[in-house]
Amino acid sequence: DQQVKQNSPSLSVQEGRISILNCDYTNSMFDYFLWYKKYPAEGPTFLISISSIKDKNEDGRFTVFLNKSAKHLSLHIVPSQPGDSAVYFCAASANDGNKLVFGAGTILRVKS
Amino acid sequence: EPEVTQTPSHQVTQMGQEVILRCVPISNHLYFYWYRQILGQKVEFLVSFYNNEISEKSEIFDDQFSAERPDGSNFTLKIRSTKLEDSAMYFCASRIAGGFNEQFFGPGTRLTVL
Numbered sequence: 001d002q003q004v005k006q007n008s009p010s011l012s013v014q015e016g017r018i019s020i021l022n023c024d025y026t027n028s029m030f031d032y033f034l035w036y037k038k039y040p041a042e043g044p045t046f047l048i049s050i051s052s053i054k055d056k057n058e059d060g061r062f063t064v065f066l067n068k069s070a071k072h073l074s075l076h077i078v079p080s081q082p083g084d085s086a087v088y089f090c091a092a093s094a095n096d097g098n099k100l101v102f103g104a105g106t107i108l109r110v111k112s
Numbered sequence: 113e114p115e116v117t118q119t120p121s122h123q124v125t126q127m128g129q130e131v132i133l134r135c136v137p138i139s140n141h142l143y144f145y146w147y148r149q150i151l152g153q154k155v156e157f158l159v160s161f162y163n164n165e166i167s168e169k170s171e172i173f174d175d176q177f178s179a180e181r182p183d184g185s186n187f188t189l190k191i192r193s194t195k196l197e198d199s200a201m202y203f204c205a206s207r208i209a210g211g212f213n214e215q216f217f218g219p220g221t222r223l224t225v226l
Contacts, residue, residue: 034214036217041222043118043203043217043218043220044203045217046215046216049212049214098143098145098167098168099145099157099160099168100155100157101157102154102155103154104154105154
């Protein structure tokens with residue numbers, strides 16, 4: 001099941017610079033997209049979301065962009081901080097429901 | 113800030129034994145979920161629960177699994193006869209309402225089947 005793909009297993013960024021995490025999806029029924037952050041031995045923590053009626057949503061240092069025609073979304077973190085180092089998961093859901101379909105995750109390392 | 117809690121944090125069991133994983137969702141949330149993550153793999157949906165009944169379940173959620181809301185606060189996942197391949201992190205999540213609302217996850221229960 002590869003409906004949500006995060007093709008970069010890891011990303012390393014210098015503190016203060018921009019981090020860009022990417023996610024692609026194949027199911028055109030997806031209409032709600034979320035990013036979660038996860039530390040080892042903890043549950044996923046919600047970061048930011050976007051519905052398919054928008055192409056951008058911003059919350060502080062975090063911005064999510066959605067390109068429906070390309071079935072692609074990205075998470076921008078500006079400026080990146082060492083505390084942002086974690087695994088970032090992209091997730092999607094369809095038709096007002098229920099289940100989230102997750103990508104494999106991208107490990108972000110922010111170097112100070 | 114309200115949060116989802118899960119107990120136990122770690123459960124070790126013998127193959128073939130029954131386990132019950134417990135969750136307390138955020139109090140005013142109406143939708144409840146179980147997910148699991150096998151080591152090195154994706155987070156996978158197991159089951160969703162609304163209005164005191166299962167609303168959707170995955171192919172993984174076969175007859176050995178059950179989910180219940182036995183009272184007004186707890187949400188449980190029972191695995192009747194555990195297998196080695198059930199070893200995973202199990203996450204509970206809850207959501208306040210339908211539509212475009214995020215799910216909030218608990219810290220997880222690590223299940224180890226020997």
